Amino acid sequence: MPQVTFKVWRGNKDGGQFKDYQTDITEGMVVLDAVHQIQAESAPDMACRWNCKAGKCGSCSAEVNGMPKLMCMTRMEDLPTDKPVTIEPMQAFPLIRDLVCDVSWNYEVKKKIKKFKPRKPDAQDGTWRMQQDDVDRVQEFRKCIECFLCQNVCHVLRDHHKHEEFAGPRHYVYTAALEMHPLDTEDRLLDLKDDNGIGYCNITKCCTKVCPEHITITDNAIIPLKERVVDEYYDPIKKLFRMFKPKK
Amino acid sequence: MSQSPLSLPQARGLGQTQRKDKWWLQPLVVFLGLGAFVVYSTWAAFQGAHYEFGPYLSPMYSPLLFDAGTAFGTGSLGHHTWFGAWPAWIPAWVPASPALLILSIPAGFRTTCYYYRGAYYKAFWADPLNCAVGEPRNGYRGENFFPLLIQNIHRYMFYLAALYIVILAYDAVIATQFQADWAANGGKMLFGGEGGAGFGIGVGTLILTLNVILLGGYTFGCHCARHFTGGNSDHQSKLPLGKKPYECISCLNRNHMKWAWVSLIWVGFTDFYIRMVSMGIWIDWRLF
Known part of the structure; x- marks a missing residue:
């Protein structure tokens, strides 16, 4: 699969903006894998909460392309990758940092x-x-x-x-x-x-x-x-x- | 707007979203579909004519409490009327259309229906336009206060709507009873195919029968019906009527949206069909 652009929300409660990251997507990857890859390659300070990676802990909730989803259960092959994939924190709770909210x-x-x-x-x-x-x-x-x-x-x-x-x-x-x-x-x-x-x-x-x-x-x-x-x-x-x- | 003590992100404005799918399509289809039905049914209700043809009675005019006297286009009464001709005591400013006396019940049932509420709040009031899409206004009272608190009368609407299903079922039975003189009624009753007086099945009979089946599926799959047959009890093993009715209604309820739409479209089509055959534009074919 090709290199995909991700627009990831970076910021805290005082403000922030979407920042573009590119990473290679391989077969079977989920959005959380892509976020981890971006952390490893170009944004080690990006905050992201996760735990089980199996859709059972409910930690990695975020908004992927505008829809609330668990990042660990959202497969990359189900998303259109010809346009940037947006990832942002949940909107109904106070933001702590980047993709992490205070729930x-x-x-x-x-x-x-x-x-x-x-x-x-x-x-x-x-x-x-x-x-x-x-x-x-x-x-x-x-x-x-x-x-x-x-x-x-x-x-x-x-x-x-x-x-x-x-x-x-x-x-x-x-x-x-x-x-x-x-x-x-x-x-x-x-x-x-x-x-x-x-x-x-x-x-x-x-x-x-x-x-x-x-x-x-x-x-x-x-x-x-x-x-x-x-x-x-x-x-x-x-x-x-x-x-x-x-x-x- | 913000009544929360939490420090929350700024709410988005009308239509603002990061969604990349066609999120606008669903509310648009609902807007057009419901809007078209409301326009057509309002127009049909004010016509006061072409609502019956032979044994057929439009569901938008049933029960026919008083007949406006246009049954055969000759001022004579049709045989569906319950209490005879349009009474003189009804003020002259009330349009002489029997539908106006009875349509408030099915309209009220659909308006307060849990499915339709969610659908028209989105399509007509943008509250919200769709999931995770920004809204046009800040204030929100929901169904917690008047006027939307009135939606809680849905169960009473259900009782009355259930009664209508019985009446419509009766209409479907009546739609199998043809009379000999209709065929020669000034050439205005055009039945195609074979068939004389007495029991018979015409295309209109099938349409009216399907209409009551679809309306029954929608009405008895209602959330209130589900509540009364078991939803209100914590002891499913001790329900007075057993678990079967609750399970059947739950089964219908799972497809409540589909029943709602199909029955709505079919009611409109049934009225349209009877209107067309009554006006002599279409011919109602007798199957036997």
């Missing part, structure tokens, strides 16, 4: 979500019994590797900077995994509506498109949670039924 905001949001609260154990030995059918649905959500590409592509964070009011797709997936768990007894719906701003989601499905684990974020996590919020707070007939329903 710690996500961990702070996650801490605020109510934790798993199981019902009383089913057996005297302190264990529970549940059907496989009941847990099948939440298994999908546990595939999340916290790469935060979904957070990055969501325009509510990326373009509107609603970090104070909106938890983002990653945390809706996390909430769905807890909220739909057959053993869980905690109620997170009020938090979802008020503190975590699920109403800000306008169903662009961009989060689903960029998820490297192919989690159906919008259809299986966000919309079902939105419907549960509607059940609880916006459906007058449901409210009426609840008024006459005997308390447990």
Whole structure:
């Protein structure tokens, strides 16, 4: 394969610019390989976060040709190489340097979500019994590797900077995994509506498109949670039924 | 714009992106497709004529609460009407078109549909234009506040839309019942091919039947239907109706976008077909 030009963002939170680098591409290379090659050949000070190189750690999230992707899972042969390939950091988080962002905001949001609260154990030995059918649905959500590409592509964070009011797709997936768990007894719906701003989601499905684990974020996590919020707070007939329903 | 305490990169302006693919194509197709349908259906709804032909009734006029009296181009009533002729108590300034009385339900169902919401926010409001593409405005309230908070009535729209499916299915059955006098109705009822009175199948019958199938696939694959049949429960093994309905609806729901588009196009075509045969421009062929 030929020599390819890469436009890589170089800079920090105070500013920066795209800088051109050229490197040889060989068969089977991924974008992260190219970045490492550029570091070795011409930019040893270029900052880039990576770890597993297998699409499982979620460290090498960036934007390749404008789309949020894991660099380790983006094959060079899938990119047009007749034009420069752009690589830039995620846009929804503060930049530390070059391709590295500070994603710690996500961990702070996650801490605020109510934790798993199981019902009383089913057996005297302190264990529970549940059907496989009941847990099948939440298994999908546990595939999340916290790469935060979904957070990055969501325009509510990326373009509107609603970090104070909106938890983002990653945390809706996390909430769905807890909220739909057959053993869980905690109620997170009020938090979802008020503190975590699920109403800000306008169903662009961009989060689903960029998820490297192919989690159906919008259809299986966000919309079902939105419907549960509607059940609880916006459906007058449901409210009426609840008024006459005997308390447990 | 920035309400975040974080020091974030400057948000990009309208259409600004590093994407190199044809990201503009999808919102453009949606804009043209939905726009064309809205223009056509609005025009058709205001016509108040050529909405029925023999046993066929346009889905845009069903249920036909009152007949505007143009069924045969002679001022007589068609046999689809539920409550007879267009009543005198409806103010004269209301256009005498039965579609205007009923179209708000299917229109409301589609407008509040989760798929369409995502699609028209992009195509008509550029919010966003497409994934990772800059937007034209700074402020954003989403569906958290009025007016878009109203989108939460989608489940009520679903209840009503489901009722319409039953009515349209009835219309499809009625579309197999031909009467003898239609063939000689002033030469205005042009049926091609063989077939007399009683049970029969015409091209229009097939079109109306396919219409209700496609609309059913779209309506019953709705996210609300999925919610009611199991999505609202944490115990899939204890669902009142068992797991099958939830699985079937989830299966339809996975292709909700395709059902939405195909059913939309087919509704438009069904109305157009009935309009054309009613105007005598096309001939409705009887298969038997």
